[in-house]
Amino acid sequence: MRQLTFREAIQEAIAEEMERDSTVFMMGENIAASGGVYQGTKGLLEKFGEGRILDMPISESGFVGAGVGAALLGTRPVIDLMFNDFIPLVMDHLVNHAAKMRYMYGGQAIVPMVIRTFFGAGTRMGCSHSQSLEAYVIHCPGLKVVMPSTPADAKGLMKSAIRDNDPVVFFEHRLLYSVKGAIPEGEHIVPLGQADVKRKGSDVSVVATGRMVYKALEAAAELAQEGIEMEIIDPRSLLPFDCQTLMESVKKTGRLLIVHEACKTGGFGAEIAAMVAKEAFGYLDAPIERIAAPDIPVPVSPTLEDQYIPKKEDIVATAKKMVA
Amino acid sequence: MENQDLSQRFNQNLKDADLIALYRLMVLTREFEMRVCKIYTQTTIPETPHLCVGQEAIGVGSCYGLRKDDFVLPSLRGRSVFLAKGVPPSVLMAGVFGKATGPSKGKYTAHHMGDLEKGILAGSLLIGSQFPTAVGAGLAFKLKKTDQVCLCYFGDGASNRGDFHEGLNLAAIQKLPVIFICENNLYALYTPVEKAIAVKDIASRAQGYGMPGITIDGNDVLTVYQTVQEAVARARRGDGPSLIECKTYRLRPHCERFQENRPPEELAYWWDKCPIKRFKAHLFDQGVLNEETHHRIEAEVAEEMNRAVQFAEESPYPDAAELCEDVYADGVIRGGRLCAS
Numbered sequence: 001m002r003q004l005t006f007r008e009a010i011q012e013a014i015a016e017e018m019e020r021d022s023t024v025f026m027m028g029e030n031i032a033a034s035g036g037v038y039q040g041t042k043g044l045l046e047k048f049g050e051g052r053i054l055d056m057p058i059s060e061s062g063f064v065g066a067g068v069g070a071a072l073l074g075t076r077p078v079i080d081l082m083f084n085d086f087i088p089l090v091m092d093h094l095v096n097h098a099a100k101m102r103y104m105y106g107g108q109a110i111v112p113m114v115i116r117t118f119f120g121a122g123t124r125m126g127c128s129h130s131q132s133l134e135a136y137v138i139h140c141p142g143l144k145v146v147m148p149s150t151p152a153d154a155k156g157l158m159k160s161a162i163r164d165n166d167p168v169v170f171f172e173h174r175l176l177y178s179v180k181g182a183i184p185e186g187e188h189i190v191p192l193g194q195a196d197v198k199r200k201g202s203d204v205s206v207v208a209t210g211r212m213v214y215k216a217l218e219a220a221a222e223l224a225q226e227g228i229e230m231e232i233i234d235p236r237s238l239l240p241f242d243c244q245t246l247m248e249s250v251k252k253t254g255r256l257l258i259v260h261e262a263c264k265t266g267g268f269g270a271e272i273a274a275m276v277a278k279e280a281f282g283y284l285d286a287p288i289e290r291i292a293a294p295d296i297p298v299p300v301s302p303t304l305e306d307q308y309i310p311k312k313e314d315i316v317a318t319a320k321k322m323v324a
Numbered sequence: 325m326e327n328q329d330l331s332q333r334f335n336q337n338l339k340d341a342d343l344i345a346l347y348r349l350m351v352l353t354r355e356f357e358m359r360v361c362k363i364y365t366q367t368t369i370p371e372t373p374h375l376c377v378g379q380e381a382i383g384v385g386s387c388y389g390l391r392k393d394d395f396v397l398p399s400l401r402g403r404s405v406f407l408a409k410g411v412p413p414s415v416l417m418a419g420v421f422g423k424a425t426g427p428s429k430g431k432y433t434a435h436h437m438g439d440l441e442k443g444i445l446a447g448s449l450l451i452g453s454q455f456p457t458a459v460g461a462g463l464a465f466k467l468k469k470t471d472q473v474c475l476c477y478f479g480d481g482a483s484n485r486g487d488f489h490e491g492l493n494l495a496a497i498q499k500l501p502v503i504f505i506c507e508n509n510l511y512a513l514y515t516p517v518e519k520a521i522a523v524k525d526i527a528s529r530a531q532g533y534g535m536p537g538i539t540i541d542g543n544d545v546l547t548v549y550q551t552v553q554e555a556v557a558r559a560r561r562g563d564g565p566s567l568i569e570c571k572t573y574r575l576r577p578h579c580e581r582f583q584e585n586r587p588p589e590e591l592a593y594w595w596d597k598c599p600i601k602r603f604k605a606h607l608f609d610q611g612v613l614n615e616e617t618h619h620r621i622e623a624e625v626a627e628e629m630n631r632a633v634q635f636a637e638e639s640p641y642p643d644a645a646e647l648c649e650d651v652y653a654d655g656v657i658r659g660g661r662l663c664a665s
Contacts, residue, residue, distance in 0.1 A: 025467055051467070057497065062456045062490025069460020069474075072445065073395070075467055077460075092487075093456060096448045104446045105438045106428035107650035142651055165653035 001182035007040060009151035009183055013158035014078060018048055024162055025052040027063045028080025038118060038177055041080060060086050065093035071113040072101060076162060084119035084171060085128045087136055098167040099142030110165040118174040120211060120261055121309050127297035132262035137169045138239050144192060145239040147171040149213035151181035153236050156190025164192060173210040193240035201229035204319050205249040207272055208232060208259040212310060216259055219315035228323055238268055250276050254285035255322045259310055264292035286322045291315060340612050346388055346545050347607060348621050350380040350600045353404040355625045356413055359633060360420055364580050370422035374435055376401040378575035381599035382507050384408050385548030386475055397445040397458045399477040399507060400435060409442050413628055414635035423639035430642035431650060452482030455491025462500030471560045473501040481512025483526050496533040501559035503552060506569040513578045527569035535565050542570025543599040
């Protein structure tokens with residue numbers, strides 16, 4: 001199978017959808033001529049022209065809000081928000097507009113827009129260029145939230161997100177952009193709300209998102225040497241969430257470990273833990289564990305930032321404790 | 325107020341039937357607002373009334389010449405816009421009552437209602453958030469190569485939001501068919517405009533965005549009509565957005581829930597400049613309106629409003645089972661969250 005990077009997979013998904021549907025267009029800062037700060041939109045200007053790949057002024061609130069208006073009137077904007085740390089700048093249009101429009105119109109309206117945004121620590125860029133802010137948007141009814149970990153998933157989910165009739169926030173971990181993976185030939189769609197079991201196992205269910213999927217897989221390989229088999233579930237889509245796959249796994253293993261890069265308090269993991277505590281209570285053989293970043297701003301210095309990001313060793317140690 | 329002559333100029337282009345229609349819409353708006361004002365004191369309705377009494381000429385004059393497929397995004401004081409855009413008073417009133425027959429089936433406050441078929445974009449309850457949404461509508465028209473336009477209404481207070489800057493700049497650089505209509509009623513809730521804005525005319529800000537800006541008498545319906553029509557023609561030609569500042573005054577409080585103590589002589593001055601009173605006098609002068617037609621219009625409007633209130637009162641509330649509907653286009657919320665099936 002042909003190999004693409006995570007970055008190329010997303011570019012390909014957008015290009016395919018723009019070819020398929022003339023109402024799809026892009027807005028964002030530095031996305032046209034320069035192809036995006038992480039080259040996320042490379043080649044799209046040449047293919048689709050300035051009429052559909054629109055460079056925006058530094059007006060995040062303005063162009064995300066404009067995306068809502070454009071989506072209400074029959075187009076499908078794909079907005080490049082650059083850093084997910086810009087989400088606070090656009091919260092009004094995401095939370096008070098995009099998410100609520102359908103309700104405000106009594107079901108008459110759809111808001112088919114995608115906000116793609118990169119996130120994550122590990123590049124020494126500081127506390128407002130490194131966060132994982134998915135919980136901010138998961139909390140808001142009316143939005144959908146996606147966080148793929150592999151190139152194939154990124155491509156398939158981006159295509160689903162663009163075709164979806166609700167606003168979707170699409171989180172891309174920037175340290176995954178260069179990761180290569182196999183991409184199926186032809187039309188490749190991954191539906192929203194479908195988890196993927198990245199590794200089968202019988203002892204501990206691990207829900208991991210984004211870059212943490214790779215850390216969990218590394219930990220699983222190491223633990224397998226000691227006879228501990230972890231099952232790694234990548235939700236891929238955080239909202240809607242695939243409850244069924246998670247419940248089936250937890251009922252089999254009796255243990256749940258959640259790993260995300262966002263800080264712990266009020267994080268997505270808390271919601272998963274609550275869900276399992278309620279619906280699989282009788283199956284649990286150990287307390288539910290969460291591994292997350294500490295509740296602090298993301299630091300800059302290598303020694304500090306490396307300490308901040310959840311590590312394979314944390315996962316190994318916690319899983320061992322759970323099966324002991 | 326420099327454009328008093330415009331109404332004279334344009335008056336020649338409007339037929340008597342148009343003038344009567346403009347007048348009737350203003351009378352209907354006033355009657356609607358005063359009914360809501362009264363109902364609010366008599367019974368419990370979900371809407372907190374933000375009445376446009378005194379500002380009727382802006383919505384009516386600006387919408388009158390629009391095409392059905394043109395869009396508007398009203399401010400929080402948008403009743404004249406809804407009525408001029410063809411929302412039946414009965415539906416609008418049902419919305420005021422929070423009934424299932426209202427514009428959003430009881431999901432959202434009617435004074436920010438949206439109706440895509442009638443060309444009305446819903447506004448949020450956040451003052452000044454409407455600029456980017458309206459700009460997005462303009463962007464969609466441009467992308468789809470239609471010659472539709474979008475009118476974006478806002479008050480003097482909203483013009484201080486960052487979204488005003490971001491929205492107007494974006495509309496200007498993309499040359500979008502959006503007409504920004506400022507209803508400068510001299511107060512942002514209690515705050516007088518001169519304490520919040522250092523320039524005399526909000527329209528002067530247009531220069532900073534590279535678009536035309538004009539300040540007009542917002543209590544003169546013909547001036548509003550004419551000025552907006554010129555901006556609409558410009559937008560349809562692909563020449564981009566305009567900013568029109570309509571000086572006006574609200575003759576009721578910011579909302580009926582709050583008491584206000586504005587100077588009585590100021591209120592008296594503006595009651596004297598009431599747009600309906602002025603237009604009525606103008607139409608009598610021109611021989612377009614006489615006592616008989618005037619009384620007939622008032623009686624018709626009163627009857628229409630009686631029917632609207634009755635419709636609203638008799639309409640059912642939405643079924644509580646509909647609570648979680650209309651959130652997602654293709655999903656169902658279960659147990660408080662959206663799960664995949």
